Amino acid sequence: MVLGNEEMSRARRLRMTRNIVRSRRTRRVLMKRRTCLEGSRRPERAIEGRVRTLKSLIPNSEGMGLDGLFRETADYILSLQMRVRVMQIMVKVLTGSDE
Missing domain, CATH: 1.20.5 (Single alpha-helices involved in coiled-coils or other helix-helix interfaces)
Structure with a gap:
């Protein structure tokens, strides 16, 4: 064609x-x-x-995996909360407040 x-x-x-x-x-x-x-x-x-x-x-967390990092973070938060409570008690004792 x-x-x-x-x-x-x-x-x-x-x-x-x-x-x-x-x-x-x-x-x-x-x-x-x-x-x-x-x-x-x-x-x-x-x-x-x-x-x-x-x-x-988070201190000492450089070589950690994600699971370890989250566990360490939770522990660190609990540690910081405890430090805050201790400091609050110390302030109350040292200032002599009975609240």
């Missing part, structure tokens, strides 16, 4: 249009994937930063 010049150019334009649409669709899908991946990494980075901050606040 022999196509005329007009039909040939129309077929060529149709192929080019399909290729353009296909490449745009592919690009759109890739951009969505990239955006999803970047979005999923952001919370992970934020959590890592918070864990680093927590490690800097």
Whole structure:
């Protein structure tokens, strides 16, 4: 089957249009994937930063895993609460207040 010049150019334009649409669709899908991946990494980075901050606040916690860090944090909080109670008692005794 022999196509005329007009039909040939129309077929060529149709192929080019399909290729353009296909490449745009592919690009759109890739951009969505990239955006999803970047979005999923952001919370992970934020959590890592918070864990680093927590490690800097808790003494002797540098080599610990997350479980150990949380246990040590709970113990440290209890220790600080006890220190506050002791200091409050000392203030009451030293000021002579009977409240």
